[in-house]
Amino acid sequence: MxxxxxxxxxxxxxxxxxxxxxxxxxxxxxxxxxxxxxxxxxxxxxxxxxxxxxxxxxxxxxxxxxxxxxxxxxxxxxxxxxxxxxxxxxxxxxxxxxxxxxxxxxxxxxxxxxxxxxxxxxxxxxxxxxxxxxxxxxxxxxxxxxxxxxxxxxxxxxxxxxxxxxxxxxxxxPPVFNKMYDHLVEFQDVEPGAREELRSGVKLTDRFGAGDLVRRSAIYVNP
CATH class of the missing domain: 3.50.30.40 (Ribonuclease E inhibitor RraA/RraA-like)
Known part of the structure; x- marks a missing residue:
């Protein structure tokens, strides 16, 4: 059928x-x-x-x-x-x-x-x-x-x-795409500027915030 x-x-x-x-x-x-x-x-x-x-x-x-x-x-x-x-x-x-x-x-x-x-x-x-x-x-x-x-x-x-x-x-x-379109554009527009910041010496962890997230719960050990 x-x-x-x-x-x-x-x-x-x-x-x-x-x-x-x-x-x-x-x-x-x-x-x-x-x-x-x-x-x-x-x-x-x-x-x-x-x-x-x-x-x-x-x-x-x-x-x-x-x-x-x-x-x-x-x-x-x-x-x-x-x-x-x-x-x-x-x-x-x-x-x-x-x-x-x-x-x-x-x-x-x-x-x-x-x-x-x-x-x-x-x-x-x-x-x-x-x-x-x-x-x-x-x-x-x-x-x-x-x-x-x-x-x-x-x-x-x-x-x-x-x-x-x-x-x-x-x-x-399609309606969902329309609702999130501006947010999607923002994500893509961030990257060119972020690359320039990294070239100038800014750390990846500082640019996107992972450093603070890790340090909050990190335990530093000696191998």
């Missing part, structure tokens, strides 16, 4: 533009959930921001992904849950080509990809667990499109904001 929900509308351009300035590692200073831990870029194109369109595949069946590909609009990020399948690749040359033609911003797979030369040729950023020559089949058995999925430990809902760079992928509820 297949469960098909409506395709999420693209997030506003203003929000996407804001998100493009933020790194996933910056989000990691503020929240601990929403990260696709264990996934890495498998193509040299490794940065994107977009709106999640979600797919859950079942066993060997890639049918739901083919269906979802035709629903993609420019700016969507295709986010794929493959359960515990670490053997079969659900995205290869033709699926990637089709998604690139549709204007997908990127692909996130909790599983494997294949046909790396063809993937690279599209210029489409792809994050996955790795590469495999073994592929899914079109069986017509089971799958979901635009239902909540779990990807590398992160709950992803259709319409979530997706931010990816070489450090990884984070999924964020």
């Amino acid at each position: 297949f469960r098909i929900a409506p395709t999420p509308s693209l997030l506003p351009n203003e929000l996407i533009e804001r998100a493009s300035k933020i790194e996933p590692a910056t989000v990691g200073h503020i929240q601990y959930h929403g990260f696709a831990l264990g996934l890495r870029p498998v193509t040299t194109a490794n940065r994107f921001v977009g709106t999640a369109i979600t797919v859950r595949l079942s066993a060997m069946d890639g049918s739901a992904l083919h269906y979802a590909a035709d629903e993609v609009q420019p700016g969507h990020v295709v986010v794929i849950e493959m359960g515990q399948d670490r053997e079969r690749a659900c995205v290869g040359a033709m699926v990637c080509f089709a998604l690139a033609l549709r204007g997908a911003a990127g692909i996130v797979i909790d599983g494997m990809a294949t046909d790396i030369a063809d993937l690279e040729a599209t210029g489409l950023p792809i994050f996955a667990r790795g590469l495999s020559p073994v592929t899914t089949r079109l069986l017509g058995n089971d799958g979901d499109v635009n239902m909540p999925v779990t990807v590398a430990g992160a709950l992803v809902r259709p319409g979530d904001l997706v931010i990816a760079d070489p450090n990884g992928v984070v999924f964020i509820d």
Whole structure:
């Protein structure tokens, strides 16, 4: 059985533009959930921001992904849950080509990809667990499109904001992102000035306060 929900509308351009300035590692200073831990870029194109369109595949069946590909609009990020399948690749040359033609911003797979030369040729950023020559089949058995999925430990809902760079992928509820945006910018704006202070001789512990935290409860011993 297949469960098909409506395709999420693209997030506003203003929000996407804001998100493009933020790194996933910056989000990691503020929240601990929403990260696709264990996934890495498998193509040299490794940065994107977009709106999640979600797919859950079942066993060997890639049918739901083919269906979802035709629903993609420019700016969507295709986010794929493959359960515990670490053997079969659900995205290869033709699926990637089709998604690139549709204007997908990127692909996130909790599983494997294949046909790396063809993937690279599209210029489409792809994050996955790795590469495999073994592929899914079109069986017509089971799958979901635009239902909540779990990807590398992160709950992803259709319409979530997706931010990816070489450090990884984070999924964020858009209203939550708007609320913490100014704080995220503050975190990123601190670093250039802090580097200059360190160059001038300021200690790392003094600049960020770890020295006081450690000294409060430190016991100094002689080895």
